[in-house]
Amino acid sequence: MLFLIILILSFASGYFLPWWVVAIAAFLAAFFIGKTPTQSFWSGFSAVFIVWTVLALFKSIPNDHILASRVVQLFPLPHNWIWLLLITALIGGIVGGMAALSGVLLKRAFAK
Amino acid sequence: MKFIKALLSIALTALLIWALDCKFGEIPPIGAFLNPSTGFWQNAESKHTLATENLKLPGLLDKVIIRYDDNHIPHIFAKNDHDLYYAQGFVTARDRLWEMDIQTREASGRLSEIIGSKTLDLDRYHRRMGMVYGAENTLKGIMANPVTRVMVNAYTDGVNSYIHQLAPKDYPIEFKLLDYEPEEWKPINCAYLLKLMSETLAGGSDQFAMTNNLKRFGIKDVNDLFPDYPFHEDPIIPVGTKWDFKPLPTPKPSAGFIAQMTEGIQTKEITPGVGSNNWAISGSKSATGYPILANDPHLNLTFPSIWYQVQLSSPTVNVNGVSLPGAPCIIIGYNQSISWGVTNVDADVMDWYQVKFKDNTKNEYWYNNQWNKVQKRVEVIKVLNQKDIVDTVLYTHQGPVVYETTDKKPAKGSENIPVGNALRWIAHDESDEFMCFHLLNRGKNYADYRKALTYFTAPAQNFIFASNDKDIAITPNGKFPLKFKDQGKFILDGSDPANDWQGWIPADQNPTVKNPLRGFVSSANQSSTDPSYPYYINWRFEQYYRGKRINDKLSVMKNATVDSMRRMQMDNYSILAQDILPGMLKYLDTTKMTAEQINAFHIVKIWDKHYAVNSIGATIFDDWWYNFYNEVWGDKFDIKGTYLKYPSYDRTEKLLLTEPNSKWFDNSTTPAKETCADIVAQSFYNSVNELVHKHGKPGPKWQWGLIKQTYVNHLANLPGFGTGIFAAGGRGGVINALRNGNGPSWRMVVQMGPNVKGYGVFPGGESGNPGSFYYNDMFNTWKNGELNELLFLRSATEPSVRVKTTLVLN
Numbered sequence: 001m002l003f004l005i006i007l008i009l010s011f012a013s014g015y016f017l018p019w020w021v022v023a024i025a026a027f028l029a030a031f032f033i034g035k036t037p038t039q040s041f042w043s044g045f046s047a048v049f050i051v052w053t054v055l056a057l058f059k060s061i062p063n064d065h066i067l068a069s070r071v072v073q074l075f076p077l078p079h080n081w082i083w084l085l086l087i088t089a090l091i092g093g094i095v096g097g098m099a100a101l102s103g104v105l106l107k108r109a110f111a112k
Numbered sequence: 113m114k115f116i117k118a119l120l121s122i123a124l125t126a127l128l129i130w131a132l133d134c135k136f137g138e139i140p141p142i143g144a145f146l147n148p149s150t151g152f153w154q155n156a157e158s159k160h161t162l163a164t165e166n167l168k169l170p171g172l173l174d175k176v177i178i179r180y181d182d183n184h185i186p187h188i189f190a191k192n193d194h195d196l197y198y199a200q201g202f203v204t205a206r207d208r209l210w211e212m213d214i215q216t217r218e219a220s221g222r223l224s225e226i227i228g229s230k231t232l233d234l235d236r237y238h239r240r241m242g243m244v245y246g247a248e249n250t251l252k253g254i255m256a257n258p259v260t261r262v263m264v265n266a267y268t269d270g271v272n273s274y275i276h277q278l279a280p281k282d283y284p285i286e287f288k289l290l291d292y293e294p295e296e297w298k299p300i301n302c303a304y305l306l307k308l309m310s311e312t313l314a315g316g317s318d319q320f321a322m323t324n325n326l327k328r329f330g331i332k333d334v335n336d337l338f339p340d341y342p343f344h345e346d347p348i349i350p351v352g353t354k355w356d357f358k359p360l361p362t363p364k365p366s367a368g369f370i371a372q373m374t375e376g377i378q379t380k381e382i383t384p385g386v387g388s389n390n391w392a393i394s395g396s397k398s399a400t401g402y403p404i405l406a407n408d409p410h411l412n413l414t415f416p417s418i419w420y421q422v423q424l425s426s427p428t429v430n431v432n433g434v435s436l437p438g439a440p441c442i443i444i445g446y447n448q449s450i451s452w453g454v455t456n457v458d459a460d461v462m463d464w465y466q467v468k469f470k471d472n473t474k475n476e477y478w479y480n481n482q483w484n485k486v487q488k489r490v491e492v493i494k495v496l497n498q499k500d501i502v503d504t505v506l507y508t509h510q511g512p513v514v515y516e517t518t519d520k521k522p523a524k525g526s527e528n529i530p531v532g533n534a535l536r537w538i539a540h541d542e543s544d545e546f547m548c549f550h551l552l553n554r555g556k557n558y559a560d561y562r563k564a565l566t567y568f569t570a571p572a573q574n575f576i577f578a579s580n581d582k583d584i585a586i587t588p589n590g591k592f593p594l595k596f597k598d599q600g601k602f603i604l605d606g607s608d609p610a611n612d613w614q615g616w617i618p619a620d621q622n623p624t625v626k627n628p629l630r631g632f633v634s635s636a637n638q639s640s641t642d643p644s645y646p647y648y649i650n651w652r653f654e655q656y657y658r659g660k661r662i663n664d665k666l667s668v669m670k671n672a673t674v675d676s677m678r679r680m681q682m683d684n685y686s687i688l689a690q691d692i693l694p695g696m697l698k699y700l701d702t703t704k705m706t707a708e709q710i711n712a713f714h715i716v717k718i719w720d721k722h723y724a725v726n727s728i729g730a731t732i733f734d735d736w737w738y739n740f741y742n743e744v745w746g747d748k749f750d751i752k753g754t755y756l757k758y759p760s761y762d763r764t765e766k767l768l769l770t771e772p773n774s775k776w777f778d779n780s781t782t783p784a785k786e787t788c789a790d791i792v793a794q795s796f797y798n799s800v801n802e803l804v805h806k807h808g809k810p811g812p813k814w815q816w817g818l819i820k821q822t823y824v825n826h827l828a829n830l831p832g833f834g835t836g837i838f839a840a841g842g843r844g845g846v847i848n849a850l851r852n853g854n855g856p857s858w859r860m861v862v863q864m865g866p867n868v869k870g871y872g873v874f875p876g877g878e879s880g881n882p883g884s885f886y887y888n889d890m891f892n893t894w895k896n897g898e899l900n901e902l903l904f905l906r907s908a909t910e911p912s913v914r915v916k917t918t919l920v921l922n
Binding site: 013014015017018019020023027052055056058059060062063064065066067068069070071072073074079084087088091092094095098099101102105106108109 | 122152
C-alpha cells in the first residue's frame with residue numbers, strides 16, 4: 001500500500017514540481033501509513049526507483065538513447081547509457097527510501 | 113531516543129537532498145541534473161514529431177509559417193519584415209539558445225559570472241580591449257538607422273518570446289550542467305556577435321613582435337625578412353587591373369616613424385592560416401552559361417556550429433543561406449537574382465600606440481605637445497561565489513590602454529599585447545554592418561551589391577558576387593583607415609598626431625574588379641592587390657598558396673558544373689610542395705642515409721603533392737618542412753623572454769630557392785657554418801627518425817589522415833559531445849584547409865540561372881541540443897566532401913516532399 005501511494009505521488013508530482021518533492025511525498029506517506037522502518041525504506045526506495053526509471057525511459061526510448069549515450073561519457077562510468085539510468089534510479093531510490101524512513105521514524109517518535 | 117533517531121534520519125535526508133542540489137566546483141548538481149522530471153533526460157527529443165504545431169506569441173503582427181525540411185532547416189514565411197526577423201530570432205533561439213548565450217557572455221567579458229575565477233583573465237581581457245565599448249558604439253549605429261533598428265529589435269523580441277515560455281526543465285542541457293538560467297536577450301547582444309567576429313578575424317596583431325624584431329635585428333634585416341610584398345603572389349584583384357579613380361593624398365609618415373626606419377632604434381597574436389576561400393566563374397566557363405559561386409569560410413569547427421542555416425521570406429525578400437546565431441539576416445547565401453560570399457581581408461585595422469603619462473595618477477597623457485585628459489571607464493566583472501571585480505580602464509583618444517602595467521597582464525596567453533600601449537581598433541567604431549546584409553539579402557544586381565558594401569565596416573571581407581545578369585565581381589571591403597605605408601607595422605608613438613589614422617579610404621575606392629577578362633574572380637586571404645594600388649592596407653597577408661591553386665584550376669576550367677566546384681573545395685594539392693619539393697630533394701644524398709631514410713626518400717620523391725587522407729608522402733613532406741623551417745629560424749627567433757615574429761613560409765621559400773648560402777642558414781649554436789644543403793639534409797634525417805620513433809617503419813601508420821589530428825569539439829569541450837578524432841585529408845595552405853579543429857565551417861556552391869540552385873553543408877546540424885536527431889546529422893555529408901541540395905522554397909505553399917514539419921506562429 002505504502003509503495004503504491006509513493007509510486008502514484010511521485011508520478012503525479014514528476015512533471016511540474018522540483019525533483020526533491022518525491023522526498024516530501026515519500027515522507028508524508030510513510031508518516032501516515034508506514035509500518036516498520038524496513039518496510040518504509042524499501043517501499044520508498046523501490047517506488048521512486050521505479051518511477052524514475054520509467055520516467056527516464058519514457059523520454060529516452062523515443063530518443064533512441066542518443067542523449068543518454070552522450071551524457072554518460074561525462075561521468076566516470078562505462079560508456080553505456082544503461083549505467084546512467086541505473087545511477088539516476090539509485091539516487092531517486094535512496095532519496096525516496098531515506099525520506100520514507102524519516103517519515104516512519106518520526107511517526108514512531110510520536111507514538112505512545 | 114526515538115526522537116533523536118527520527119531527527120537524525122530527517123537531517124541526513126535533508127543533507128542528502130541539499131548535496132544533490134548543489135554544484136561542487138565543475139560537478140553539476142547531481143540530483144537536479146539526473147532526475148527525470150527536470151534534469152537532462154528532459155532534453156531527449158523524440159523521433160516522433162508533430163506534422164504541424166501552432167504557437168501563440170506576443171508581439172507578432174501577423175501569421176508566420178515556418179516549414180522545417182529534412183535537415184530541420186527552417187524556411188520562414190512572414191507577411192512583413194518585423195515578423196520575419198522576430199521569427200528568425202525565435203527559431204534560432206529554439207535551436208541554439210545556449211550557444212547564443214555563451215558567445216555573448218564571452219564577447220562581453222561575463223563568463224566568470226557563471227564559471228568563476230577560472231575565466232577572469234579572459235573576461236578582463238575582453239573588457240580591457242574594449243569589446244563592450246565597441247559593441248556600445250556599434251549599437252548606436254544600428255539604432256540610428258530605422259531599418260536595422262526595427263530588425264534588431266524584432267529579432268530580440270523573438271528570442272525573448274522563446275526564453276519567456278521556457279520552464280526550467282526545458283533549458284538547454286548546458287544550462288543544467290553549468291547550473292545557471294538563460295537571461296533576457298538584449299539588442300546589444302547582436303552587436304557582440306559582430307565584435308566576436310572582429311576579434312577572430314581582425315583582432316590579431318604582430319606589431320609588438322615586429323617591434324621586438326626591429327630592436328633585435330635592425331631595419332636592414334627586418335626589411336629583408338619581412339618584406340611588404342611577398343616573393344610569390346597571385347593577388348585577389350588581377351595584376352594589371354586599372355584603378356579608375358583619383359586617389360586621396362596619402363598621409364606623410366610621422367617624424368618618429370622615419371627615425372625608426374633610418375636609425376634602427378634599439379626599443380593576440382595573428383593566427384596563421386585563419387582563412388577562407390571563395391570564387392565565382394563567369395557564364396563563359398560554366399556548363400549552363402550562368403555564373404557559379406563558391407565559398408568556404410574557415411573557422412573553428414564546433415558543435416553547435418557557428419552557422420545556422422535558414423531561409424527568410426517576406427514580401428520584400430526571399431533569401432537562403434547561413435546566419436550567425438544571435439544576429440538577424442543571412443550572412444552568406446543567395447536569392448533568386450544574386451549570390452554572395454565572404455573571406456577575410458587581412459587588413460591592418462588594429463594599431464598600438466605608446467602612451468606617455470604625466471605621472472603615476474595617469475590622469476593625463478602627452479599628445480600633440482600638450483597634456484591631455486585620460487578618460488576612465490569602469491568595468492565591473494561579476495564572479496561566481498566571489499566579490500565583484502572593479503577594473504578601471506584608461507582611454508586615450510586612440511582607445512583603451514589594454515595593460516597599463518605588467519602586473520595587469522595575465523601570466524600567459526597575451527604575449528602579443530604590449531604593456532603601456534593604447535589600442536586603436538576598427539571594432540571600436542560606430543558601425544552598422546547589418547544594413548549591408550539587409551541590402552545584400554534583397555539585392556537584385558551588381559549596383560545593389562556595390563551599395564550594400566558601403567555599409568560594412570569590420571571585420572573587412574572579400575565580398576564575392578555573382579548574378580543572373582551574368583556579372584561576377586569581388587571587392588576586398590570594409591572601412592580601411594587612410595595610412596602612410598607601413599603605418600602600424602611597428603608600435604607607434606602615441607604622442608604624435610601624424611601617427612593617428614588620417615581618415616578613410618573612400619568606400620568606392622576600395623579595390624574591386626567586375627567581370628575580369630580571365631572569366632573568374634577569387635580570393636583566399638592573399639594580398640588584395642599588387643603594389644600598384646595607391647593605398648596601404650597591410651604589409652602582410654595570408655600567403656598565396658590556396659589562392660594560386662584556385663586560380664590555376666579556374667584558369668583552365670571549361671564547362672564547369674556545381675560538381676566541379678564541389679571537387680575543388682575538397683582539393684588537397686599543395687602549392688608549397690610544388691614550389692619547393694624539387695629544390696629540397698636535390699640536396700639529399702641517399703648514400704649517406706639509413707635504410708628507413710632511403711625508404712622515406714623514395715616515398716616523398718614520387719608523392720603527388722596531395723594531402724590525401726591516406727598519403728604517406730604528405731606526412732613525410734609536412735614533417736620535413738616543419739623541421740626545416742624551425743631549424744632555419746629557431747635559434748634566431750625563439751628567444752626566451754623576447755616575443756619575436758618568425759619570417760613567413762614565403763620568405764623561407766625565397767631563402768631556400770634563391771639564397772642557398774645566406775647567413776640565416778648558419779645555426780648560431782654550432783661552431784660549424786651551415787648552408788642550405790646542411791639544414792635540408794639534417795631536417796630530413798630528423799623528421800624520418802622522429803616518425804620512425806613514433807610510428808615504426810614507413811607504412812600504413814604513417815598515413816596523413818592518422819597523423820593529423822582532426823576533430824570537431826563541443827563548444828565547451830564536453831567529452832562525448834563532439835566527434836572525437838577522425839581521419840581526414842587537407843591542411844592549412846591547401847584549398848581543403850582542414851586541420852585540428854579548424855577548417856571549412858560551411859561549404860556552399862550556387863549555380864545561378866533562371867532557376868537558382870544552392871548546395872551547401874556545415875559540419876554539424878541545425879540543433880544545438882545533443883539530445884536532438886539534428887545535432888550532427890550533416891556531419892558525415894560534410895566529412896565525405898558532399899553537399900546537400902539546399903531547399904529554396906518560392907512560397908509558403910510550394911509543395912515539397914522534403915518539408916517534414918510546419919510551425920505556425922500567431
